[in-house]
């Protein structure tokens with residue numbers, strides 16, 4: 382699909398126009414078009430062939446021509462001209478949270494700083510303090526923003542890493558030299574973001590496999606090349622991909638070893654020693670160096686007297702003891718999910734209609750969906766007035782008459798106000814089937830105040846779920862400083878669920894927080910917060926977080942059937 386490329390060029394054009402100080406509407410038009418094109422499910426090339434580009438929302442004649450330029454010539458004249466004028470490093474600077482085009486332009490004009498690295502140095506050496514309009518506070522914010530940006534750069538989000546890993550696996554698995562192949566490492570443990578990709582192969586001759594690996598077209602450069610292992614940088618995202626090749630009889634032991642985590646491996650090795658064995662990446666050996674197990678992971682676990690430990694649990698959080706005493710939880714699975722309780726529609730800032738959301742939910746095999754649009758005060762997200770709520774609930778009532786065995790719940794994502802009250806009065810809240818409450822403003826309040834707000838939302842008898850409880854947004858914003866223990870206590874006492882938001886940049890609660898919440902008796906909702914029906918496919922990401930948090934389907938409210946859920950919602 383060419384969509385990604387077109388979207389990227391439009392986004393860059395928008396940023397460059399902003400840096401030039403061009404008309405706001407023109408800047409916004411390119412940015413808007415980039416977002417729309419990125420979300421399209423059909424290839425722009427096919428749409429262009431039908432002559433239907435201008436039928437896409439936000440694409441007029443001028444933008445359609447530019448899309449055609451990109452389809453035929455890989456670029457468009459405006460973009461080439463802008464590139465000559467604006468150094469590409471400035472686009473990177475714009476990605477630092479809190480840095481707008483005006484500041485970037487000012488800094489560049491006066492200092493010629495054109496990279497994040499140079500900016501960091503200038504901020505830390507106080508060189509920036511000499512510029513007009515740059516206050517001490519601005520410099521502090523720049524340093525803070527650079528930190529968030531850099532941490533975001535180091536890690537690749539789980540679904541992106543899976544897609545890249547999948548391309549490598551698909552390119553290698555059919556080679557006649559390759560027997561078994563698997564992804565390993567933190568990606569196999571389903572961490573939300575990873576720094577590299579590990580691939581393990583059992584096969585022969587190893588040299589032949591390495592030769593094929595390093596010359597794959599998806600490889601940008603080779604970092605290391607040995608007889609049984611190699612590291613390369615993938616073209617996409619510049620992520621490092623490590624390949625290791627082992628003999629067939631060691632595949633299970635090697636898979637264990639290279640899946641990790643390091644802490645888990647140490648505990649497992651200790652456990653082998655306690656049995657009088659030695660465990661390494663080649664297998665489990667007795668005192669006479671005889672290999673007792675190693676072909677499969679199952680065989681190794683069994684020999685050590687353990688149940689099979691799913692990769693998501695291998696973090697040294699008590700899983701080895703639980704595996705020995707046969708007390709591992711039966712982890713929640715994607716197929717246990719019966720509905721999505723937090724999606725948006727065109728009533729607020731969503732791009733899909735309620736009917737489209739519902740159709741997608743049914744296609745995913747769900748029994749219900751809660752359409753939760755923003756509340757009145759959130760103007761930037763087109764929050765709903767009383768009249769609009771009424772219209773929405775009428776539409777849902779009419780749609781529900783058409784369905785068998787499926788139900789749309791009329792919900793809201795109500796703002797938690799700065800003082801901890803909710804953005805609708807009780808008499809409005811009680812008319813919703815489901816109320817999700819969330820903080821979207823006043824994020825810079827003190828820890829005490831933010832905690833108090835969320836705690837009082839937990840105590841509201843109409844609030845069912847607290848959405849994205851810590852506010853983390855990878856690459857853009859750290860979690861806000863709140864006392865989660867107090868939040869867990871209130872959520873448990875008042876039977877309010879906390880959300881695992883599956884949006885890839887959020888994954889909030891994260892695994893450790895969700896695990897702590899469960900221990901405190903808190904129920905969890907795993908939702909996607911979709912703003913376009915396709916985003917509902919991200920549910921698996923949230924489920925992975927839940928699995929890493931040891932959740933079973935009994936911990937997750939949207940694993941309930943419809944009737945049970947409706948009873949729970951009565952609180």
Ligand SMILES: [Zn+2]
Nearest residue numbers: 794819848849
């Ligand atoms: Zn929200």
Ligand SMILES: [Zn+2]
Nearest residue numbers: 723725794910
């Ligand atoms: Zn939302």
